[in-house]
Amino acid sequence: MSTSSRKKVLLKVIILGDSGVGKTSLMNQYVNKKFSNQYKATIGADFLTKDVMVDDRLVTMQIWDTAGQERFQSLGVAFYRGADSCVLVYDCTVSKTFENMNAWRDEFLIQAGPPDPDNFPFVVIGNKIDMEPQRTVPAKRAMAWCQSKGNIPYFETSAKEAVNVEQAFQVIAKTALGKEDEEPFIPGEVDFGDEPKEAKSSGCC
Incomplete structure (x- = not known):
């Protein structure tokens, strides 16, 4: 094994979305395997590794994990800079949170200023499918x-x-790692890059 493949890679992942869609809960479930019914608004930003x-x-x-409230969006630039992947989260039961996805995506691209915005690795998460009877955003949409x-x-x-939390973050890590590997790009090392359609569609279910 070469030294370069042994070195630890740090990937910066930003989670964006309206207040209350479950950004903090997703992060805590993935990192700590915990869920709390107590809703507490994130102030500014917080991160876990x-x-x-x-x-x-x-x-x-x-x-x-960034605050969904608009009054904290001015804190954005420092948090967005250097991001390797961005996760856009909405609540399946609240249409407005889905409709705001364009604004969050645009905001991220403006603040982060990635060199190749068209190919920046985003992942979309529709959260709260345990509340299926209240769903307002069809999966097809x-x-x-x-x-x-x-794609x-x-x-x-x-x-x-x-x-699906573990599976989603696994794909988030892969897409972020794909961005890291672009310079120099090592073909076949990650399922992201040369065959975007095939690689990306595999995470769409």
């Missing part, structure tokens, strides 16, 4: 939106019941 294996490489994910933005990987999750 988790070491994960991605294609036989040890990766440290630094997951930033969300998948069509993801497709129109360049963004799409997951439906329940932070409460730990449904």
